Amino acid sequence: MSHASFSASATSGVPALDIRNLEKTFHVRDNDVHVLSGINLTVEAGEFITIVGASGCGKSTLLRLILGLDRDYEGDVRVNGETVSGPGPDRAIVFQEHRLLPWLTAEGNVGTALLYSGLTRQEKREAIRDHLELVGLSAFATAYPGQLSGGMAQRVSIARALVNRPRFLLLDEPLGALDALTRLRLQDELKRIVANEGSTAVLVTHDVDEAVYLGHRIVVLHPRPGRIAAILPVPAAAREDRSSPEFVALRDEVLGLLGVESGKSAVRHRETETRVAV
Amino acid sequence: MSADSIIPPRAVAVPHPVSALVRRIRALDWRPLLSFAAIIALWFAAYEFNWVRAKFLPSPVAVVERLWFEIHSGTIVTDLLETLRRNIIGLAIGGFIGLALGALLGISSGFAKIVGPTVLAQRQTALFAWVPLLSVWFGGADVGKIAFISVAAFQPIVINTWRGLTLVPKTYKELAESLSFTRWDYVRLVAIPNALPTIFTGFHAALIYAWLATVGAELFLNIAPGLGGRLTEGSQLFEIDLLFLTIILFGIVGLFYNSLAERTEGLFLKWNSR
Incomplete structure (x- = not known):
């Protein structure tokens, strides 16, 4: 299904995501906080885009706008040529926290994404089973979120996002709250799953390694207001091997753009980090 | 319906009812009952040693007898x-x-x-x-x-x-x-x-x-x-x-x-x- 739409949108030449001259301002009491400025981004179907930037650069806000949770902005956000008017089944999100409903089992939670899918009960059951298998949790279908580890719960929420076969997978620092080992393992799974499903993915992260390892292209954001500093293509070799020279070179380039020069003394490192945070 | 038909076939090795009861009593947490027992003991003592006039405090036995009568x-x-x-x-x-x-x-x-x-x-x-x-x-x-x-x-x-x-x-x-x-x-x-x-x-x-x-x-x-x-x-x-x-x-x-x-x-x- 998603493969069909992939080729359809590819032949018609309409990009999967097209953001033009996006400006976003939050109105907090009497203050106006300019969070996103002059964002222009085009994403082709099937692409995996990673957005990296310091905290507070408006990464998550950008995802909310693509999802349609927030419609108060200037400019254009188009998905498959149509202006986003609200959440829809073509886009699914994985939040930083798993956000599973604690009173539903793993399969019940995955099922909440199929309520309006039009599938029969049997088809739903199969889709849920297939996607729990995809994230390696077949044995935990009837477990409650409280009985799962953080990594397992996040995998259930990935299954929930994928089960309705969205064209767009929006990932809001989905691995940020996990321990380092689980995070590395899930990065591999995520990459494999997104490639298999053929969906377009936009992943927001502050982990530069993750951005390089997962993305076809990296969007580097500068903060206050959030604006695009650079869009860098990721060489195939860098995506395959975390210790390849291509990976290291690109990671250093991104770190440099973020104002953090890697490989220098720790003191220098800390200085630049504080400069980024200010 | 006979009693036998209620027992599922798997439950052959049912422990003896008395030993099961003993085990349940052993497993009971009796600590909450301590203060309760203390109050009863105090009550008995107060009645037996006439700390309070019987007109204001009945004996625990009298209360049980009253329950029986009622x-x-x-x-x-x-x-x-x-x-x-x-x-x-x-x-x-x-x-x-x-x-x-x-x-x-x-x-x-x-x-x-x-x-x-x-x-x-x-x-x-x-x-x-x-x-x-x-x-x-x-x-x-x-x-x-x-x-x-x-x-x-x-x-x-x-x-x-x-x-x-x-x-x-x-x-x-x-x-x-x-x-x-x-x-x-x-x-x-x-x-x-x-x-x-x-x-x-x-x-x-x-x-x-x-x-x-x-x-x-x-x-x-x-x-x-x-x-x-x-x-x-x-x-x-x-x-x-x-x-x-x-x-x-x-x-x-x-x-x-x-x-x-x-x-x-x-x-x-x-x-x-x-």
């Missing part, structure tokens, strides 16, 4: 049943209205704006302040008593149902929005389950409030069959053993309600690891 030739069982009947009817009426109104308040914010402040104001009035008014409206007989018990049960249930349904974490609301939940699916899958622990807290409080109100109604309003009437009788006729017996019965029912509420809650909220 069961065989008295009215205490009927009184207890009457009291329980009143209590349960009042609880059901107050609980139902509280649940319905709380649900409306929780689901419709427009309705909550209009009716909510009045409900909150009603909550601020002391419960027993309603007794004279209700007895004027409904009389001091059964209807008046049940009305009062209903008001007592209504208050915690309406507030907790309302609050439980409204206090949905923002993260769940956002999730429901991102999955394009209809209003009904939001209520069914998010709002109600999220509210259940809070509603149970209200239900638990309602059990206790309604029980207090039952005692109050039977004491303050006309004497009628019921445990409250026996309390009045005990104090007026100076039947100190009857007074003690009735108070103990009130305590036992209260304890029973409390453990009932806790068990029901655990049964319903199996996902709740709190």
Whole structure:
């Protein structure tokens, strides 16, 4: 299904995501906080885009706008040529926290994404089973979120996002709250799953390694207001091997753009980090 | 049906009933009973050594004898049943209205704006302040008593149902929005389950409030069959053993309600690891 739409949108030449001259301002009491400025981004179907930037650069806000949770902005956000008017089944999100409903089992939670899918009960059951298998949790279908580890719960929420076969997978620092080992393992799974499903993915992260390892292209954001500093293509070799020279070179380039020069003394490192945070 | 057919075939190695009983008794945590036993011992001592005049403190044996007498030739069982009947009817009426109104308040914010402040104001009035008014409206007989018990049960249930349904974490609301939940699916899958622990807290409080109100109604309003009437009788006729017996019965029912509420809650909220 998603493969069909992939080729359809590819032949018609309409990009999967097209953001033009996006400006976003939050109105907090009497203050106006300019969070996103002059964002222009085009994403082709099937692409995996990673957005990296310091905290507070408006990464998550950008995802909310693509999802349609927030419609108060200037400019254009188009998905498959149509202006986003609200959440829809073509886009699914994985939040930083798993956000599973604690009173539903793993399969019940995955099922909440199929309520309006039009599938029969049997088809739903199969889709849920297939996607729990995809994230390696077949044995935990009837477990409650409280009985799962953080990594397992996040995998259930990935299954929930994928089960309705969205064209767009929006990932809001989905691995940020996990321990380092689980995070590395899930990065591999995520990459494999997104490639298999053929969906377009936009992943927001502050982990530069993750951005390089997962993305076809990296969007580097500068903060206050959030604006695009650079869009860098990721060489195939860098995506395959975390210790390849291509990976290291690109990671250093991104770190440099973020104002953090890697490989220098720790003191220098800390200085630049504080400069980024200010 | 014979007893054999009830036993499933797998349960062949059933332990001997007596040894099973012994094991259960051993497994029982007897520590909570310590203070209880201490009170009984103190009571015995106070009576035996005449610390308090027998006129004011019956012997524990006298209370048991009174219970025996009441069961065989008295009215205490009927009184207890009457009291329980009143209590349960009042609880059901107050609980139902509280649940319905709380649900409306929780689901419709427009309705909550209009009716909510009045409900909150009603909550601020002391419960027993309603007794004279209700007895004027409904009389001091059964209807008046049940009305009062209903008001007592209504208050915690309406507030907790309302609050439980409204206090949905923002993260769940956002999730429901991102999955394009209809209003009904939001209520069914998010709002109600999220509210259940809070509603149970209200239900638990309602059990206790309604029980207090039952005692109050039977004491303050006309004497009628019921445990409250026996309390009045005990104090007026100076039947100190009857007074003690009735108070103990009130305590036992209260304890029973409390453990009932806790068990029901655990049964319903199996996902709740709190």
